[in-house]
Amino acid sequence: MDLNILWFILITVLFVGFFILEGFDYGVGILLPFLGKNDTERRVIINTIGPVWDGNEVWLLTAGGAIFAAFPHWYATLFSGFYMALFLLLLGLIVRAVAFEYRSKDENPRWRMVWDWAIFFGSAVPALLWGVAIANMVYGVKIDAEMNYVGTFFDLLNPYALLGGLASFTLFTLHGAVYLDLKTTDALRERAMKMTLRVGPVATVIVVAFIIATYFFTDAIEHLGVDPGFVPMASLLSLFGAAYFVNTKRLGWGFVMTSLNIGLSVITIFMLLFPRVLVSNLNPEWSLTIYNASSSPKTLTIMSFVALIFLPIVLGYQAWSYWVFRHRVSIKSELTY
Amino acid sequence: MxxxxxxxxxxxxxxxxxxxxxxxxxxxxxxxxxxxxxxxxxxxxxxxxxxxxxxxxxxxxxxxxxxxxxxxxxxxxxxxxxxxxxxxxxxxxxxxxxxxxxxxxxxxxxxxxxxxxxxxxxxxxxxxxxxxxxxxxxxxxxxxxxxxxxxxxxxxxxxxxxxxxxxxxxxxxxxxxxxxxxxxxxxxxxxxxxxxLGISAYHLxxxxxxxxxxxxxxxxxxxxxxxxxxxxxxxxxGHAQSQYIIKVQPMKMAAAEALWESEDPAALSLFTVASEAEQRDLFAIKIPGMLSFLTFNRFEGEVRGIKDLQAESEATYGPGNYIPSVFLNYWSFRGMVGAGTLMLGLAAMALYMLARDKIQSPRMLALLVPALGLPYLANATGWIFTEMGRQPWIVYxxxxxxxxxxxxxxxxxxxxxxxxxxxxxxxxxxxxxxxxxxxxxxxxxxxxxxxxx
Incomplete structure (x- = not known):
């Protein structure tokens, strides 16, 4: 295995971590206006992710940095190409980050309402756009011989990518709902459980539709075959597993399943891409790959050492932080946010 | 645009x-x-x-x-x-x-x-x-x-x-x-x-x-x-940095001083109004030899000016304009240094207040409240200076x-x-x-x- 492959795997790992962790943050943010019936309940909802959302988001910053360091052409083409989408995503992330911190620092109900909607849109817009962006990466975009994206913003809004957006949106919402089942109590928990049962089937139908569409709109069959192999199958199975455990009220397992589903779906998408990182639909020769988009072997070597030393350390203290904040949050808890 | x-x-x-x-x-x-x-x-x-x-x-x-x-x-x-x-x-x-x-x-x-x-x-x-x-x-x-x-x-x-x-x-x-x-x-x-200091002074x-x-x-x-x-x-x-920048990015410091011609010993400008188009001062107050002193720790030594550095750059990199905005460099540098110097004076004043038990002095406290803005001015002008002074290069x-x-x-x-x-x-x-x-x-x-x- 060469370093280019290692870095493709490492970036996959970063996105797996990012989507599993930030996935439920987005879901919680999306559900905030619908599950919180009063200010205290809304505070409880925000406080369930209060100590961890920022650390979760760093998975994205690290993935972005890793793409820049390991595959500069991927970084350059992706972010200059998906320009307007990224702009909207960044606006969402900016207002959301500030909203968490500022929301409860003033008692004025209008102040809080504005920030609550900032949390909602700052979660909903990225949750949707991530699916759109990832779907486009496998669908193929207009990349020319100079590795530049020459399409428009509206080219990115093709039906397949929009379906991808709906899939990520509903999946994250489901993931967030199950997370709230595990982190809240009493009336709020009841409502979260009802919501889980309502979102579950919708997410399942849309994700299955997206999987079917992937066979038609991408080169999945050429690339992985009709039977795509273990990971994609396990991804689908975990979705049904989530449905089973949610319906039998075993929510810990339900959360494991939605996490598995998100993680395995990300791996599937990256398997579908490999060894490409951005597919050109103008000419397959112009696709960016882990070889023509990469940094020099020297940079990859140095970065490999850094990543292999620090990633386990990060995992260690993040896991500890989840352990510290493992308890449910209730309206009687001391609410920081 | x-x-x-x-x-x-x-x-x-x-x-x-x-x-x-x-x-x-x-x-x-x-x-x-x-x-x-x-x-x-x-x-x-x-x-x-x-x-x-x-x-x-x-x-x-x-x-x-x-x-x-x-x-x-x-x-x-x-x-x-x-x-x-x-x-x-x-x-x-x-x-x-x-x-x-x-x-x-x-x-x-x-x-x-x-x-x-x-x-x-x-x-x-x-x-x-x-x-x-x-x-x-x-x-x-x-x-x-x-x-x-x-x-x-x-x-x-x-x-x-x-x-x-x-x-x-x-x-x-x-x-x-x-x-x-x-x-x-x-x-x-x-x-x-x-x-x-500023917020404490406000409360005190x-x-x-x-x-x-x-x-x-x-x-x-x-x-x-x-x-x-x-x-x-x-x-x-900052002083060490300036001495270093004169060596590795001489144009940045020349622009910061509105130093058109190379000088030995070089004078330090206190206040200059210049015409960038004509590359000359319209009005200037200068301390003779001071720029050489700040650069070399003695009152002599050549500090190269904008015109010579432009000629050198053209010889190295080909025809082009290698002069950053003198106005912006000159004033952002002065904004940073001025704010920093004031801060040093105010920090010394705060130390004096502590040492002489004058912490309640309303007039000195009143100075420290708006002083809270000085580092913000210095930080912003410092970055504007360092990035604008590198132009036209993004990587020097x-x-x-x-x-x-x-x-x-x-x-x-x-x-x-x-x-x-x-x-x-x-x-x-x-x-x-x-x-x-x-x-x-x-x-x-x-x-x-x-x-x-």
Whole structure:
């Protein structure tokens, strides 16, 4: 295995971590206006992710940095190409980050309402756009011989990518709902459980539709075959597993399943891409790959050492932080946010 | 207006705005960590109240710093894709390492610190704030390692049409980094010291209950001690940096001094009105020999001027204009140095107030409240100076800014994002200012007034 492959795997790992962790943050943010019936309940909802959302988001910053360091052409083409989408995503992330911190620092109900909607849109817009962006990466975009994206913003809004957006949106919402089942109590928990049962089937139908569409709109069959192999199958199975455990009220397992589903779906998408990182639909020769988009072997070597030393350390203290904040949050808890 | 100009404006606005908050986060994390250390060691609850008071202002500031930092990570790819392709092999690494080593540490332990008052042991909680402070220091190192490469590219070879890394250690031992990093760190700490001094001074001027008075008196002490050390540090490090920049980027310093002709001994300008088109002074007050003295520690020695440096650059890089905006360099440099010098004087005054037990002097306290703005002026003008002084280069001597911009991003798109970011930033600035004022002026220990629905 060469370093280019290692870095493709490492970036996959970063996105797996990012989507599993930030996935439920987005879901919680999306559900905030619908599950919180009063200010205290809304505070409880925000406080369930209060100590961890920022650390979760760093998975994205690290993935972005890793793409820049390991595959500069991927970084350059992706972010200059998906320009307007990224702009909207960044606006969402900016207002959301500030909203968490500022929301409860003033008692004025209008102040809080504005920030609550900032949390909602700052979660909903990225949750949707991530699916759109990832779907486009496998669908193929207009990349020319100079590795530049020459399409428009509206080219990115093709039906397949929009379906991808709906899939990520509903999946994250489901993931967030199950997370709230595990982190809240009493009336709020009841409502979260009802919501889980309502979102579950919708997410399942849309994700299955997206999987079917992937066979038609991408080169999945050429690339992985009709039977795509273990990971994609396990991804689908975990979705049904989530449905089973949610319906039998075993929510810990339900959360494991939605996490598995998100993680395995990300791996599937990256398997579908490999060894490409951005597919050109103008000419397959112009696709960016882990070889023509990469940094020099020297940079990859140095970065490999850094990543292999620090990633386990990060995992260690993040896991500890989840352990510290493992308890449910209730309206009687001391609410920081 | 073309995409290049707008992309530059966007970078300037988002970066200056981001850096409006960053120094306070770095410095205040350290100061709050020191306060909490005193609390843990002495068990005195006053220091717990103090930690929480300043800690609240820290998290308000931290949130906006983090949020605006997200853009920094991605805008190289968005607006500067040719730059990213050209230097990514070198420039990407410190950014990724920064995220991996610093961002995770900061974000995770900020969460633990903020939410962990009741869940962690005292020691674990203290370690959390220290890890936050260490994380933000590590972060500053890596981002400045990246920035220093733009000012003084080292350890690279041009290969495959781009700059490729030849030596990682050269990147880390870059002379520019080792003058820039101390200067920036001291600046960050002095920003926080003046923040603490200014807000403490505001409270000390008002009638206060004994406990609150004691809290701000001791905050004032901490702010003074850290303030005098860091301000002295920033001035000395800045002096070393200037001497270094004259060697590696002589044009930047010549522009900062509006020095048209090479001089030996060179005079220091105190006030110059110049015509950039005619490349001459219209009016100037100068101290003879002083620039040579500042550069070489003696009253002689040639400091090269703009015209000679332009000719040298043309000989090396071909025809072109290698002169940055003299007006902007001259005044931003003076803004930075002027604010820094005032800060040194005010820090000395605060020390005098402590030593002579004049901490209640209303007139001296009144000076320290608006002085809170000085480090902000110095930080912003310092970055405008260092980045504008490098023009027309984005990587000094290697890549021009005009060749770095994204070729496929249209003017309209940059304009939309420029307006979008600016408007959102303005709204967030207003919200931040509102909360900062609210919590900075609130007396700790007093119960918060609850606004009725």
């Amino acid at each position: 073309d995409a290049l100009i707008l992309a530059r404006w966007q970078f300037a606005i988002t970066t200056v705005y981001h850096f409006f908050f960053v120094p306070l986060s770095i410095g205040l994390a350290l100061i709050v960590a020191i306060m909490e250390t005193i609390y843990v060691r002495t068990g005195n609850p006053l220091y717990k109240t103090m930690t929480k008071f300043w800690g609240k202002l820290l998290v308000i500031n931290f949130a906006i710093g983090v949020a605006t930092g997200i853009v920094q990570e991605f805008q190289f790819g968005m607006n500067w894709s040719d730059y990213s392709r050209f230097v990514g092999d070198i420039f990407g690494a410190p950014l990724a390492i920064e995220a991996l080593m610093a961002f995770f540490l900061e974000s995770t332990f900020l969460g633990l610190w903020l939410f962990g008052w009741e869940k962690l042991t005292k020691l674990q909680h203290l370690v959390s704030i220290w890890l936050l402070a260490i994380g933000s220091t590590i972060s500053s190192f890596w981002i400045l390692a990246a920035n220093s490469f733009m000012h003084q590219p080292v350890g690279y070879v041009i290969n495959n049409g781009r700059a490729e890394m030849e030596s990682f250690s050269a990147l880390l031992t870059n002379g520019h980094l080792w003058v820039q990093w101390p200067h920036t760190m001291f600046a960050a700490i002095s920003t926080a010291a003046f923040f603490v 001027r008002r009638p206060l209950a004994d406990e609150a008075k004691e809290l701000f008196r001791r905050s004032f002490q901490i702010g003074t001690l850290i303030g005098i050390v860091s301000t002295l540090g920033v001035v000395l490090a 001597g290697v890549l021009r800014t005009e060749d770095a911009v994204s070729p496929t991003v249209s003017t309209g798109m940059v304009l939309i994002t420029l307006i979008g970011f600016t408007l959102v930033y303005l709204v967030l600035m207003a919200a931040t200012a509102y909360l900062m004022l609210k919590y900075a002026t609130r007396v700790p220990g007093e119960t918060a007034t609850v606004h009725a629905g």
